[in-house]
Amino acid sequence: MEAEEMKVIEDRVLTPVTEIDIRELAEVYDERDVYLSVYLPTASGKDDAENHSFVGARAKAIEDALSRELKEIFRETMEMVDDHLFSEPIPGERGRIIFASAPASLLHVRRIGLETVRSMVLDTSPFLLPLAKMRDDYSDYGVLLLDSKEARLFCVRSDILEDMNHLSTDLMSKHKKGGWSQMRFNRLRKGAIKSFLSEVIEDVRESCSHRDTRGLVVAGPGEAKNQLAEMLPFELKKKILGVLDLPIDAPEKEIVEAGDEIALEDERARSIERAEELRSEIRKGGLAVLGVEATRDALNAGRANVLVLLKDASIPGWICERCQVIEARKRPPESCPTCGGPTSPVDVVEELYELAERTGAEVEFVEEDACLASSEGVGALLRY
Template identity: 45%
Template structure:
């Protein structure tokens, strides 16, 4: 917002010709948009950006969208009109509403895709054992987990085998085991293999599938 105010203050028409004023104004706007783009590119290097909402008045927001490189433009979920003097709190509130709605739509599309792949025996797994094996093998592109879902289990301190239930020692190598939440272990494995994780809330379809499932990169 400060950069936008600077443009207004520095490029008031005064006594200059209309043509010169318009040239200077266009140059200032172009420079402003490039500055903002640089800021966003730096943000992309530091953090994982999931969604972008472009807000503003007039044509500037469309101009900005047009100069975005493809990898950034693909994250834009909406372009909205908003007055320059609009309160920042209202802008943030509106952006949250849009982001939440987009999140719900994306989640529904992903769940529908999972169900479709399962029905045709395609690139999908479900249930604890199948999903965990696929995650460990690096096969899972998108992991679905019922929000708040937990399963008591164990991990072998030597061979790192994970399973549900209660054991005194590892049934595979006889070593000591530690009690764990199996779902947490699956999530940790997923994070190590670059898997996207989606926590699903109040969806009976995933509950019927065993609380966890995944869309696969490949089948073995």
């Protein structure tokens, strides 16, 4: 296969998970098991040794389960990824995601700053659930770190800290105390601080208009951060995820760890709200459904606005690789009763997730919820 014919995406820099086009990957499928998906942690030498052992065992198990024709295709695909599975991690890399298919001439290699679950799957389409869960937990957010003289604006993307802007003002050189009274000096200094914070707000407004972020963490020492939070216009104030104390010269790791804690707490709160919204709609017979079949039908009809899933949900079933009929809790028949096409065993939750991506529905993962758990961890809020 000519290298130039390959659809290759290989990142040699860290890639935020939000930058991976998951919707495009959800559109990819075949009637045969030809798409290999590999997720490997790469943070340490111990990971490397365990990765070699894991990939070797999984490759043998997968190949032993394939027909002669698919064995050859699988070997070709493994040859494609061989140089990428165990190559030296780049600085900051904690995980690696590979999607590959020899028949589709497809090779995606993504290096990420997050530690991923170890997984290797051969299926009729890329295996996207681990990536989807990481995207749910690690959507992009901003951090504004400031005091009364300096402001630093960052975007945190999958634990990658991007410096967006840096503003500073030398208040004491602009307003020397000299022979002024303490009261007048303090009044002038307060006015200068307010002017500086107004400049910071305009910078944040401009920067946020170009970024799709979950929200903004406001941090710093002293009272300047609280004063700025109060001065923010409504559209920015409602984006604040939290306000916390941090030194203005905090190292990157400390900024990311503190920001992650607040952003993840905000995500958990949003998930709880979605689950409550689902329960409320179900109680009053409104725009919501529970269970695999009702959710599947709503997605197929384009009625589902938000697919709500328990994060650890897994439901065995099968799919027709030709007409995409999905059935849960059943063994795959020899051929699809609807179209006669080939069938494959699947995790129905993965298939519902891909269907949501293809139909433009949002997806919300919930840590725990008794109502969802009673319906195999699957439900949906409807558009109509």
